[in-house]
Amino acid sequence: MATVETPDKIESIKTSTTERISGAEAVVRILIEEGVDLVFGYPGGAIMPVYDALYDHQDHVQHVLARHEQGATHAAQGYARVSGKVGVCLATSGPGATNLITGIADAQIDSTPMVCITGQVPSSLLGSDAFQETDIIGISMPVTKWNFQVTKAEEIPNALAKAFFIARSGRPGPVLVDITKDAQFNELDFDYKKCTNVRSYIPRPALDIEKVKEAAELINSAKRPYILFGQGVILANAEAEFKEFIEKTGIPSAWTIMGLSALETDHPLNVGMLGMHGNYGPNLLTNECDVLIAIGMRFDDRVTGNLSKYAKQAKVIHLEIDPAEINKNVPADIPVLGDAKESLTELIKYVNPASHHDWLQKFRDCDALEHEKVIQDELHPKTEILSMGEVIRIINDKTGGDAVLVTDVGQHQMVACRYTKFTKSKSNITSGGLGTMGFGLPAALGAQLGAPNRTVICVVGDGGFQMTLQEMATIHQTGAKVKVLLLNNEFLGMVRQWQQLFFDKRYSSTIMENPNFQALAAGFYIKTNKVTVREKLEAAVEEFINYDGSYFLEVMVGKENNVFPMVPSGSGVAEIRLE
Amino acid sequence: MELESEKQEFTITAYTENHVGLLHRITIIFTKRKINLESLTTSESEMEGIHRFTIAVTETEETVRKVVKQLEKQVEVLKADYYKKKEVVQQELALYKIPTESLTNGLEVERIVREHSARFLTIEKDFVVIEKAGYRRETKALFDELKPYGINEFVRSGRIAVSRQEYGIGKLVEKVLAGETA
Numbered sequence: 001m002a003t004v005e006t007p008d009k010i011e012s013i014k015t016s017t018t019e020r021i022s023g024a025e026a027v028v029r030i031l032i033e034e035g036v037d038l039v040f041g042y043p044g045g046a047i048m049p050v051y052d053a054l055y056d057h058q059d060h061v062q063h064v065l066a067r068h069e070q071g072a073t074h075a076a077q078g079y080a081r082v083s084g085k086v087g088v089c090l091a092t093s094g095p096g097a098t099n100l101i102t103g104i105a106d107a108q109i110d111s112t113p114m115v116c117i118t119g120q121v122p123s124s125l126l127g128s129d130a131f132q133e134t135d136i137i138g139i140s141m142p143v144t145k146w147n148f149q150v151t152k153a154e155e156i157p158n159a160l161a162k163a164f165f166i167a168r169s170g171r172p173g174p175v176l177v178d179i180t181k182d183a184q185f186n187e188l189d190f191d192y193k194k195c196t197n198v199r200s201y202i203p204r205p206a207l208d209i210e211k212v213k214e215a216a217e218l219i220n221s222a223k224r225p226y227i228l229f230g231q232g233v234i235l236a237n238a239e240a241e242f243k244e245f246i247e248k249t250g251i252p253s254a255w256t257i258m259g260l261s262a263l264e265t266d267h268p269l270n271v272g273m274l275g276m277h278g279n280y281g282p283n284l285l286t287n288e289c290d291v292l293i294a295i296g297m298r299f300d301d302r303v304t305g306n307l308s309k310y311a312k313q314a315k316v317i318h319l320e321i322d323p324a325e326i327n328k329n330v331p332a333d334i335p336v337l338g339d340a341k342e343s344l345t346e347l348i349k350y351v352n353p354a355s356h357h358d359w360l361q362k363f364r365d366c367d368a369l370e371h372e373k374v375i376q377d378e379l380h381p382k383t384e385i386l387s388m389g390e391v392i393r394i395i396n397d398k399t400g401g402d403a404v405l406v407t408d409v410g411q412h413q414m415v416a417c418r419y420t421k422f423t424k425s426k427s428n429i430t431s432g433g434l435g436t437m438g439f440g441l442p443a444a445l446g447a448q449l450g451a452p453n454r455t456v457i458c459v460v461g462d463g464g465f466q467m468t469l470q471e472m473a474t475i476h477q478t479g480a481k482v483k484v485l486l487l488n489n490e491f492l493g494m495v496r497q498w499q500q501l502f503f504d505k506r507y508s509s510t511i512m513e514n515p516n517f518q519a520l521a522a523g524f525y526i527k528t529n530k531v532t533v534r535e536k537l538e539a540a541v542e543e544f545i546n547y548d549g550s551y552f553l554e555v556m557v558g559k560e561n562n563v564f565p566m567v568p569s570g571s572g573v574a575e576i577r578l579e
Numbered sequence: 580m581e582l583e584s585e586k587q588e589f590t591i592t593a594y595t596e597n598h599v600g601l602l603h604r605i606t607i608i609f610t611k612r613k614i615n616l617e618s619l620t621t622s623e624s625e626m627e628g629i630h631r632f633t634i635a636v637t638e639t640e641e642t643v644r645k646v647v648k649q650l651e652k653q654v655e656v657l658k659a660d661y662y663k664k665k666e667v668v669q670q671e672l673a674l675y676k677i678p679t680e681s682l683t684n685g686l687e688v689e690r691i692v693r694e695h696s697a698r699f700l701t702i703e704k705d706f707v708v709i710e711k712a713g714y715r716r717e718t719k720a721l722f723d724e725l726k727p728y729g730i731n732e733f734v735r736s737g738r739i740a741v742s743r744q745e746y747g748i749g750k751l752v753e754k755v756l757a758g759e760t761a
Contacts (some may be wrong), residue, residue, distance in 0.1 A: 137600055142607045146654045149599070166654055199756055200596050201654045323647035 018191040023153035024049035024184040027117065030160045032060045033192050036080065036088050038066045038449055042070035044092025045132060046119030049184035051090070052477050062251045064449065064478055067470035069096050071442035073103020074468070076113045078446030081429045082404055084237070085274045086113040086168050087446065094132030095121045097178070098139060099486075102436060104144040105172045109433030110258060111170035111235060115163045123151040123180040136178050145173030147508040153186035153550075161195035171201025171322045173237060205323060205339035207346060213567030215334045216350030217289055224359045225251045226289035228274060229304075231258035232296015234322060238341035239263070239425045241294065250355035252363050254282035256297045258432040263421040265401060271363040275303040276567045277414040283565070284571040286311050286360070296340045299329035300433065311570025319343045355444040373578040374564045379419065385558040386534060387486045388415040395457060395485075396421040396540045404429065405448050408440030408464035411493035414563045438467030441484065445471055448480040455545065457483045462514050463492045471526035476552050483544055486554040489561065490514060497562045502569075521552035530554040582640040589643045590667050590740045592636040593650050593659040594624055601655050603701040605632055608649045610643040614638055618671075618737030625749055626756075627656065648760035662742055669740035673718035673733070674700070675709040680694045682707060690730055694719045706731055
């Protein structure tokens with residue numbers, strides 16, 4: 001039924017500025033035109049012409065050689081999330097391309113702008129099961145915002161222009177452009193124009209001011225309004241508008257893991273974390289508010305718990321850029337479609353100044369209870385066993401909340417996100433939606449390269465670290481000053497916690513007989529240290545933070561510590577357990 | 580708005596660009612949610628260069644509504660919507676191949692074909708091909724009547740449908756194309 005897309009949308013009339021160059025050279029020139037100065041990747045047969053072209057432009061485009069294509073994707077994600085720019089990955093055909101899939105899926109569910117460029121076998125061999133041929137377009141389709149196969153050199157400018165535009169506009173996401181080797185070798189008349197419009201695609205729905213007024217009216221009449229904010233605030237660069245909005249209305253605000261760092265930790269209206277391992281008050285009081293205002297978040301099941309017991313009493317206002325998120329999980333009484341910055345700018349005009357002391361006090365009371373039952377012991381354990389929380393507490397003391405936190409997935413992720421202090425936005429980088437173990441280390445490398453003047457602390461567990469630890473070599477080769485904190489409990493801790501609580505302590509395949517991590521890190525020429533007793537912890541963390549270079553700090557923590565509070569799977573948010 | 584919660588027949592229409600791979604992108608939205616596509620038809624639309632998908636499913640309205648939003652979210656989909664059974668004029672086309680000898684043994688087959696407002700497309704030495712357009716129950720009824728005469732081959736097309744409104748979503752598609760989207 002379909003025809004091949006031709007490069008018709010961008011004027012292909014030859015002007016004096018056109019130049020005859022190879023497709024591969026065009027790829028690199030386009031990267032430069034799009035402001036890309038850093039790409040992550042791994043070479044191989046089908047992408048070699050592009051790598052050859054990169055060789056001539058090393059002054060403009062630096063290439064980071066990951067040790068596995070998955071690492072390249074997570075590094076590109078870390079880079080994108082910390083800098084707000086598009087992360088770019090290069091990989092060859094076949095296994096190179098398939099190894100990108102986990103990172104692409106992660107970027108898709110966490111709305112990270114990413115452009116992946118894969119080499120493909122020559123167009124004459126497509127469909128012949130050629131060496132390293134795989135249908136990466138078909139494979140990546142469910143996890144990309146858009147993808148396209150280029151088989152002719154002259155299609156490259158239009159395809160990549162669209163790729164960058166689609167990746168970064170609207171609700172961002174990953175795109176993949178697959179370029180056959182002959183299209184890289186063949187020449188084209190090069191004339192590049194950035195894409196600013198795709199006729200079938202509406203990145204930002206137009207704001208309906210009537211909905212904004214309705215929302216404001218409901219907020220103005222609310223007795224116990226409550227805000228849930230997510231990454232939409234960060235992606236829209238709407239942190240200042242968000243703060244102005246909550247300060248004017250005095251509404252307690254809780255964050256999803258993806259929204260973390262959009263509002264500084266110590267802000268009096270920041271009431272904490274939502275979800276399964278979030279704070280007590282933010283979960284419990286979801287079912288006591290009268291108006292729930294969701295901003296740039298998508299009511300993930302890890303946030304809502306059992307939907308049939310979620311905020312049934314509340315009127316829901318949902319500020320969201322993606323129409324498909326409206327009424328997907330939680331019905332919105334007043335949907336406000338649009339970019340968060342634009343929506344909040346308008347909403348601020350129509351809301352009345354207010355304060356909600358008594359309501360806010362309820363959150364404070366919950367905090368006090370959580371502090372007594374959970375936090376106190378986590379941050380200042382009474383036993384000799386080291387806790388993850390106390391390590392994070394000391395990090396906060398040393399950084400003052402100024403660092404970028406990159407986490408892997410599991411117990412350490414929940415503890416680090418719960419207790420790390422933030423003073424700046426775009427400072428929390430984690431795999432939220434996909435929960436990708438192995439994300440942390442390469443993402444931290446990308447984050448450090450995207451924010452070279454900031455301290456980047458990568459908190460990993462012993463499980464996830466071993467999934468992508470080969471990127472220690474990339475850290476060494478790039479000289480990126482990544483601080484890797486391994487919280488080692490010699491277990492797949494989160495699964496073990498569930499086994500303890502819900503599977504009668506049957507620890508099926510969660511005990512880790514680990515390698516000598518100190519020797520491993522040293523083998524990658526990275527400075528290391530290991531802490532097993534509390535007396536050595538503070539000095540070790542101080543050295544870890546202050547050392548001018550990458551550093552691997554391993555802390556042996558309680559083997560069977562649990563993360564609380566917890567909303568058990570299938571329970572409602574109000575059924576949150578403190579112990 | 581209250582949605583009817585029981586599964587029922589829906590026709591989903593999507594106006595799209597005409598690009599390689601879009602069919603796959605559309606179908607995986609259904610696959611991901613384990614929704615069976617009863618039929619899927621693509622064709623040109625009333626607008627030059629714009630394609631149209633017509634998809635038949637039996638699902639709850641809530642699911643269909645979410646799926647339509649996911650369809651519309653795809654970069655190359657201009658507009659999508661769904662219709663209940665009574666909101667569309669729909670047809671399917673069926674072809675029946677039966678042995679020619681069944682005609683030579685009396686006038687029964689010709690009577691059946693006439694009564695069902697079907698027609699002979701071709702009459703060959705060994706077989707004839709009968710064509711019938713209509714609702715599923717109508718093409719099924721003809722099938723049942725022809726069955727005793729031996730059906731060598733049978734095929735039915737996917738559903739095609741237009742809305743029971745003066746214009747379908749085509750007008751909205753024009754707005755998208757003109758960049759006047761709300």
